[in-house]
Amino acid sequence: MTQNIDFRLATLGDLDSIVEMLNDDLLGSQRERYEQPLPDSYLQAFHAITNDPNNELIVACMGDEIIGVQQITFTPYLTYQGGWRATIEGVRTSSLHRGKGVGTQLIQWAICRAKDRGCHLVQLTTDKKRLDALRFYEQLGFAASHEGLKLKL
Numbered sequence: 001m002t003q004n005i006d007f008r009l010a011t012l013g014d015l016d017s018i019v020e021m022l023n024d025d026l027l028g029s030q031r032e033r034y035e036q037p038l039p040d041s042y043l044q045a046f047h048a049i050t051n052d053p054n055n056e057l058i059v060a061c062m063g064d065e066i067i068g069v070q071q072i073t074f075t076p077y078l079t080y081q082g083g084w085r086a087t088i089e090g091v092r093t094s095s096l097h098r099g100k101g102v103g104t105q106l107i108q109w110a111i112c113r114a115k116d117r118g119c120h121l122v123q124l125t126t127d128k129k130r131l132d133a134l135r136f137y138e139q140l141g142f143a144a145s146h147e148g149l150k151l152k153l
Contacts, residue, residue, distance in 0.1 A: 005102065007109050010057040010069070015046050017066040018059070021092040027127055056113070060093075060106055067097045068106050074117050086114035088124040107140050 010018060019042055023034035033039050049055045049071065060068030070091040076084050088110050093102045114122045125148050126133040138144070 004062055005067070005105055006061045007058055007106075008061065010046075010050070010059045012046065014059050014066055015042060018057070018069045021066075021069055021094055022090065024092070024095050027129065058106075058109070058113075060102055060109075062097075065094075067094045068092065068102045070106050070110055072110050072113060074114075074119065080120055083120040084118055085121045085123055086110065086117065086119040088122065091124075103136065104140065107137075 016038060019032060019034050019038055023032040046057070049057050054074040056072045056074075058070050058072060059066045068091075071089045073087045073089065074084055075087065076082065088107065091103065091106060093106070111122055122142075124137065124142065126137060128134075134144075
């Protein structure tokens with residue numbers, strides 16, 4: 001397992017590394033645009049996320065190197081007696097560090113953060129084509145208890 005990983009809120013200076021990680025897999029390379037300069041849409045999204053107190057963009061670092069990223073969104077619901085949920089999205093690990101426990105530490109960190117924020121549930125989705133990711137999340141205790149539906153606009 002990877003050691004000496006620090007977790008922190010992402011800064012604007014991290015955006016290039018984050019987009020590079022989002023782009024660095026088969027599905028991501030089909031929907032992301034990692035180019036210089038980065039498309040302005042990433043900057044706009046970064047500012048929207050970082051200005052929202054119910055969104056956190058978290059990077060995992062080894063020294064100065066960013067080796068992982070995830071976004072956590074905290075949402076209040078009327079269901080569960082007004083309970084809060086945490087949604088984990090955009091989890092990526094640097095290709096140089098995959099298979100070394102970074103993803104496990106990212107998710108465990110997010111679960112602890114959700115507890116700190118008073119959430120009663122942590123949820124996430126993964127593309128059905130990501131069979132390894134599905135197994136990974138199940139090994140961490142997540143269950144495919146619901147059927148998720150999406151509508152592209």
